[in-house]
Amino acid sequence: MSVTVASQTGALLDDLRAQGRSALIGYLPVGYPTVPGSIDAVRAMVDAGVDVVELGMPYTDPVMDGPIIQRAADAALRGGTRTRDVLTAVEQIAATGTPVLVMTYWNLVLRYGVDAYARDLAAAGGAGMITPDLVPDEGADWIAASDAHGLDRVFLVAPSSTPERLASTAAACRGFVYAASTMGVTGERATVGERAEQLVADTRAAGAARVCVGVGVSTAEQAERVAGYADGVIVGSALVRTLVDAPDEPTGRARLAALTADLAAGVRRAPHRTGS
């Protein structure tokens, strides 16, 4: 079955490619340090130059996340962050005109109801969802709901993915394919996995129109290098760390904005890419 649904993030990535550059995608969890505080932080990140926002929903058992994001998610949950808060945040951030993808572990969506979640996310102006613990094989309900409500669905590929799985995952995605640069959980690393560039090439060869790279990207130099071969550069832990390590919220936001601007400049320094 083939359904034609316009992709909000896909359209933006295509525009940026026409301008000769890759996108900067910034991750922050909703509810850290508070729900309003997290929305302010995302706005600061948008003002400083991210092209797409990845908004994380805190979860008690985030098996794809490293210590920095775990700590922020833990604090957000202790502060009483609820699923409905992520929808409120999406609404406010989408109003800035920047596409917002929700990153969520699957049980939170199951509990809300897959179709109801998709409906409410679309109504809030969300662009779609990134699902770290849902592979397309288990995603029939989400594939149907995202078609019905016109949402992007971003599944992950990893260096361990077989050619068959790269192809089936690429076919299941809308917007882009999320390539995990390295085998491991989110977190800053000295170097971006050597296998990332090859994985991007393999994923494209398997049929993906757009591939963005995440996990382990934290510096402007890394962002520049990854932007040289991927459609988007996804940064999470390094941005979250600016907030976690700051003595107060305004300082955190200032440091977040500074790092974002740095990363945005790095992405723009990368050699021009015209088409793939």
Added chain:
Amino acid sequence: MPGQQAAGGSLAAHVGPYWGDFGGRFVPEALVAALDELDTAYHKALTDPGFGAELARLHRTYTGRPSPLTEVPRFAAHVGEGVRVFLKREDLNHTGSHKINNVLGQALLVKRLGKKRVIAETGAGQHGVATATAAALLDLECTVYMGEEDTRRQALNVARMRLLGAEVIPVTIGTRTLKDAINEALRDWVANVETTHYLLGTVTGPHPFPEMVRDFHKVIGEEARAQLFAEIGRLPDAVAACVGGGSNAMGIFNAFLDEPDVRLFGFEAGGRGSGLGEHAARFSGGAPGVLHGARSYLLQDEDGQTVPSHSVSAGLDYPSVGPEHSWLHDLGRATYLPVSDVEAMDAFRLLCRTEGIIPAIESAHALAGAIQIGPQAREWSDEPVILVNLSGRGDKDVATAAAWFGLLDEPDEHEQHDEGAPA
């Protein structure tokens, strides 16, 4: 999703990845290749007589199988008049519980996969000790993740694992118990999957673990069925087991699943009350959801966040349960009932005093369960027979029991427990 029900509708021969609406593979993509590789290697081993023979040899010469079947008449007198109770003595296995059955099976598979390192989670330490044991035996590097709370409660088991050469890593995030130890093991596995096998300790997790771990424990029910037949010439009227993740229960249930006259009972930790956070009774207090790779009954809040469980027994203190149990529950083939901390500890003491057997507190839930169902047993037959899986021994629980019963002349400890116990 349709399950892979075997021809003829056999429940016992059902295989994954789905058990009715339950099971599956809700994992990061990074793990899928390793799960496929494991599934393939496992099914290849199943048809290889050499694999079965090697496992059987280890069980005979190392585990101490077959484990005995013991009739316990003095205990049975407390279950009901005329009721006969037989215990399947998994407590007498090497390392003190049923866990070794699965661990040796998976460790032999690891050798075939050519991997050199195993990781495991552990709550009370039973599975961690069994894994460290198999790793020593088969020359594998071994890392065990254990919640910091549990390393404190089970300090001797930490020492035991280290004596066996394993690295024990206390987990300091989240609730610092079994659930968080599994999270850390999964994170390690995502990073090291090419060299490392995750030796998961129960019938949960992503496919093929629920099917494979069940298969490695089937020997419990097969032996018990034959032993009981030799003793009394017939099937039991009921089989009782405790259910944390559910591996010992699945192991003893399997041989009786296709015998509709045999009643199957799983006893969950009812803890100290019926409020969320007070127990680990997934069937009476939970709802279907996804945790650690499988869809199953789960203790969760309104939003789907995992709710911490409580039990006096660390081995039953887990918010989810194996997907096959959820399937059997929804089919009505097995009955799952909560047993409170107090009931379990009373049964623990009763078995000590009537039969000279100190059970694991986990297994004491099954004993308390037998007492719970005792009054209905006379409706089943004239001489009702209950088979109880005594899944582990209580050496590891002596400190907990001593505190619970006030055996160490520390009046404060005893009073604390009286306050916390439901009336």
